[in-house]
Structures are given as structure tokens and as C-alpha cells.
Amino acid sequence: MPKHRFTIGKLRHTLQLLRGGALSTRQIGAALGTSNSTVSEIARCARVVGVD
Numbered sequence: 001m002p003k004h005r006f007t008i009g010k011l012r013h014t015l016q017l018l019r020g021g022a023l024s025t026r027q028i029g030a031a032l033g034t035s036n037s038t039v040s041e042i043a044r045c046a047r048v049v050g051v052d
Helices: 008-020 025-032 036-049
Strands: none
Touching (some): 008 025, 008 036, 025 036
16 A cells, blocks of 8 residues: 655645534545545544644
8 A cells, every 4th residue: 555645734734624624524635636535544643643
């Protein structure tokens, strides 16, 4: 399975959109040009490290 490569800016933008709570993971993925499973994985990792 290939590893996901994100720039820090895209990762930060993903976290900002997740924190806003107005969009679903599918909508965030479409806005950023990535899959909704990747957005879900970022959200999961953020919860684990306490960034949430």
C-alpha cells in the first residue's frame, strides 16, 4: 500500500476544515483533491495525538 504524501499546508487545511465541522469527510476530500478515507485517517491520527 503506498504512503500518502501531503504537504504541511494541505494537512493544516484539512485539520481546519475538520475542526470547522460544517463539511463531511467526503466534501473535504473533494475540496482538497484527495479521498475521504485519507481525510478520515488524518482525523483519526489527530484525535490520537490530541490535536483534536
